[in-house]
Amino acid sequence: MAHIIKTNELNKIFTLPNGDSLHVLKNINMVVDQGKLTILRGRSGSGKTTLMNILAALDFASSGEVLFDNVKITQMSERKRCLLRREKIGFIFQSVALIPTMNAYENVEYMLRLAGIRKNRKGLVIEALRMVGLGARIYHMPQELSGGEQQRVAIARAIVHKPKIVFADEPTAELDTNTAIQIMKIFKNLTDKEGVTIVMATHDVGIMEIGDRVYELEDGGFIERE
Ligand SMILES: Nc1ncnc2c1ncn2[C@@H]1O[C@H](COP(=O)(O)OP(=O)(O)O)[C@@H](O)[C@H]1O
Numbered sequence: 095m096a097h098i099i100k101t102n103e104l105n106k107i108f109t110l111p112n113g114d115s116l117h118v119l120k121n122i123n124m125v126v127d128q129g130k131l132t133i134l135r136g137r138s139g140s141g142k143t144t145l146m147n148i149l150a151a152l153d154f155a156s157s158g159e160v161l162f163d164n165v166k167i168t169q170m171s172e173r174k175r176c177l178l179r180r181e182k183i184g185f186i187f188q189s190v191a192l193i194p195t196m197n198a199y200e201n202v203e204y205m206l207r208l209a210g211i212r213k214n215r216k217g218l219v220i221e222a223l224r225m226v227g228l229g230a231r232i233y234h235m236p237q238e239l240s241g242g243e244q245q246r247v248a249i250a251r252a253i254v255h256k257p258k259i260v261f262a263d264e265p266t267a268e269l270d271t272n273t274a275i276q277i278m279k280i281f282k283n284l285t286d287k288e289g290v291t292i293v294m295a296t297h298d299v300g301i302m303e304i305g306d307r308v309y310e311l312e313d314g315g316f317i318e319r320e
């Protein structure tokens with residue numbers, strides 16, 4: 095099984111304004127399998143966002159290594175880290191954050207502009223919107239879409255440039271249960287049918303089962319689950 099990401103003894107220690115240190119991640123060893131759904135589960139404050147930010151080259155570990163496609167991102171220049179984020183990674187957040195003055199098509203296309211992709215933009219945007227089941231909502235404005243549909247546009251935006259990996263930080267936390275299930279089905283379909291690699295953080299125990307691999311964070315480390 096090919097690993098997109100592998101970590102080696104990651105630690106993250108925050109220094110607080112009063113000088114105290116907060117050891118949030120302790121010797122984290124994990125892998126992200128290509129084309130699979132990896133779930134990071136843990137209660138609020140357990141370090142999920144901190145870990146995802148380090149995996150996605152948005153933040154630095156205090157010690158340890160992250161290998162992305164066998165390259166140490168911990169030793170990359172800021173320019174290289176920036177290119178990695180723009181070209182190889184897709185991001186989905188809890189709050190959808192579509193641009194309100196752009197329709198679904200334009201919101202997704204905007205990502206292609208950022209990633210510097212010029213060829214076949216229209217085909218890629220329509221393909222991504224179809225993959226999330228929004229082929230019939232291409233020209234809708236965000237306010238004309240339901241919360242779940244808006245999140246689906248955000249998913250299309252995160253996959254349109256065909257990144258190596260997509261990070262989703264609590265993407266269902268603001269959705270009702272049925273809509274959250276729909277979104278999880280879309281993730282599962284993207285990994286199983288389209289070969290997309292997804293890492294998703296959630297505090298929801300009910301969602302864990304759908305993961306191909308589940309890591310549970312507690313007190314800064316992973317716990318074993320039967
Ligand atoms: N920039 C920061 N400075 C200090 N403490 C932080 C910072 N970011 C997160 N933390 C702390 O690290 C812990 C983990 O936070 P976080 O990764 O956001 O958890 P989760 O995403 O699982 O809710 C929390 O106790 C939080 O207060």
Ligand SMILES: [Mg+2]
Nearest residue numbers: 142143144263
């Ligand atoms: Mg978080």
